[in-house]
Amino acid sequence: MDGAQTDSTPHGKHLIAGEWVACDTTFTSEPAHGTAYDYSIGSPELVDRACKAAEEAFWVYGYTNSIQRAVFLETIADEIEARGPRITSIGTSETGLPSARLEGERGRTTSQLRLFAEHIRKGDYLDIRHDKALPERQPLPRPELYMVQRPIGPIAVFGASNFPLAFSAAGGDTVAGLAAGCPVVVKGHSAHPGTSEIVAEAIHAAITRCDVPKGAFSLIQGGKRDVGQALVQHPLIKAVGFTGSLVGGRALFDLCARRPEPIPFFGELGSVNPMFILSQAAKARGAEIGKGWAGSLTMGAGQFCTNPGIAVVTGGPDGDAFVNAAKEALTSTGPQVMLTDGIASAYRAGKTRFDSRNAVQPLLTSADEGRSASPSLYETSAESYLQDHALGEEVFGPLGLVIRITGAEDMETLAKRFEGQLTATIHMDEGDSNQARRLLPILERKAGRLLVNGFPTGVEVADAMVHGGPYPASTNFGATSVGTLSIRRFLRPVCYQNVPADFLPMDIA
Numbered sequence: 001m002d003g004a005q006t007d008s009t010p011h012g013k014h015l016i017a018g019e020w021v022a023c024d025t026t027f028t029s030e031p032a033h034g035t036a037y038d039y040s041i042g043s044p045e046l047v048d049r050a051c052k053a054a055e056e057a058f059w060v061y062g063y064t065n066s067i068q069r070a071v072f073l074e075t076i077a078d079e080i081e082a083r084g085p086r087i088t089s090i091g092t093s094e095t096g097l098p099s100a101r102l103e104g105e106r107g108r109t110t111s112q113l114r115l116f117a118e119h120i121r122k123g124d125y126l127d128i129r130h131d132k133a134l135p136e137r138q139p140l141p142r143p144e145l146y147m148v149q150r151p152i153g154p155i156a157v158f159g160a161s162n163f164p165l166a167f168s169a170a171g172g173d174t175v176a177g178l179a180a181g182c183p184v185v186v187k188g189h190s191a192h193p194g195t196s197e198i199v200a201e202a203i204h205a206a207i208t209r210c211d212v213p214k215g216a217f218s219l220i221q222g223g224k225r226d227v228g229q230a231l232v233q234h235p236l237i238k239a240v241g242f243t244g245s246l247v248g249g250r251a252l253f254d255l256c257a258r259r260p261e262p263i264p265f266f267g268e269l270g271s272v273n274p275m276f277i278l279s280q281a282a283k284a285r286g287a288e289i290g291k292g293w294a295g296s297l298t299m300g301a302g303q304f305c306t307n308p309g310i311a312v313v314t315g316g317p318d319g320d321a322f323v324n325a326a327k328e329a330l331t332s333t334g335p336q337v338m339l340t341d342g343i344a345s346a347y348r349a350g351k352t353r354f355d356s357r358n359a360v361q362p363l364l365t366s367a368d369e370g371r372s373a374s375p376s377l378y379e380t381s382a383e384s385y386l387q388d389h390a391l392g393e394e395v396f397g398p399l400g401l402v403i404r405i406t407g408a409e410d411m412e413t414l415a416k417r418f419e420g421q422l423t424a425t426i427h428m429d430e431g432d433s434n435q436a437r438r439l440l441p442i443l444e445r446k447a448g449r450l451l452v453n454g455f456p457t458g459v460e461v462a463d464a465m466v467h468g469g470p471y472p473a474s475t476n477f478g479a480t481s482v483g484t485l486s487i488r489r490f491l492r493p494v495c496y497q498n499v500p501a502d503f504l505p506m507d508i509a
Helices: 044-061 066-082 084-095 099-122 172-180 193-210 225-233 246-258 279-302 316-331 341-355 382-387 408-417 430-444 484-490
Strands: 014-016 019-021 026-028 038-040 129-131 145-151 155-158 184-187 217-220 239-243 265-268 275-277 310-314 361-364 376-381 399-405 421-427 447-452 491-497
Touching: 014 044, 014 193, 038 193, 044 184, 044 217, 044 225, 066 084, 066 099, 066 172, 066 193, 084 099, 084 193, 099 172, 099 484, 155 172, 155 225, 172 184, 172 239, 172 484, 184 225, 193 217, 225 246, 239 246, 239 484, 246 265, 275 279, 279 310, 279 316, 279 399, 279 421, 279 430, 310 316, 316 361, 316 376, 316 399, 341 376, 341 399, 376 382, 382 399, 382 408, 399 408, 408 430, 421 430, 430 447, 484 491
Parallel strands: 155 184, 155 239, 184 217, 239 265, 275 310, 275 421, 310 399, 376 399, 421 447
Antiparallel strands: 014 019, 014 217, 026 038, 129 145, 145 491, 361 376
């Protein structure tokens, strides 16, 4: 038996290099509704076991060719789809997300696996470069040189709370690592251990079907800080993928930097994703943009890293139309269940921070309790915002802040003062072109993705996508955690000089 279940009752075990491992100590899940289950708690000892198995697997898996890995990724997608009803059943219970959201996210996850399979089959990611030998060149001959991107070794991935599928056990970091040829050790998020368990079953089944080394994937459930610390500090781990809070991510980032062998930490840590509504756009369709903003702000109870938490708009009637439409749309949106009690509590703390500011005017507030959250809307001036750094800190949930400006210069001053962001959006009409041309270069230095006349929630998984940005949006401004470019995080260039063809990596041939 591989530990897979035919019913919806979790077995609560870790998957360590092909073995389902139980522990004496357990934690109990905290579902939004339905039955709570017990799961084994991870430990540094299990981390060590998984990392050593990953290193052993790398000597085989790291030297497979792209075609073999593509088939493996497609098989994982098939196995996840075969478990679709079970995933939806426990996923909705654990997270409170509606079935349609979970099913859509499952589709995104399997499509992502197949996209990476297609991507590595093409071979472009290898960036193969060949300089032919020039033995007659003077004054010195040139050797034959091949350069190719090679996998770096075992990587660690931390599951995210807000995406139980697309950013967790078989999420973007895991898929990019496996596509590159890197074994992966996942620390599952305690918000959805049952969902992660079923996905791990799917990956384990694909490993068996494709005869992949069992150490190519492990899942360690639960655990306190010691598990995360042990994982990022393990000498066999060569890179870390993380999606989570600024405080937690920065702590792990610092641990990676202090290792005897420092390793890259690819952390996505937070963003307020500012929107700039230019004057002509506000005049022509301010109410329409305000309504659209409210829809984006409350999507998934605001629990997206691309949630547009700040809108910059002019004062006067045009700005009023935007604000009034947003307020009306938010008022009609009822309370939503949040992913965890902790996230709900942090959302209420964020509202308290805004309520305590005299320079911030509450436009829409509510008294939330338990795990539910209602939309909140606040307003302040550009001057007040610039004087209070805390107003620019992310509030994870359906909270929006309107910053009122008096003119185009205010907008450019604000843009320069924003910290690094995942996204920045400009709403513009034809008459706004000159202002947009001045604003765009500023925002280009602030964000990884720039939008015009849209809303940033919804991240397309594609070749051209960038989901990252300057710190604190992410810890590596040159990387993305979504899209096929994300594979480059787990590769490094190697040059082969005068190496016989028979000894070169299979993908070169």
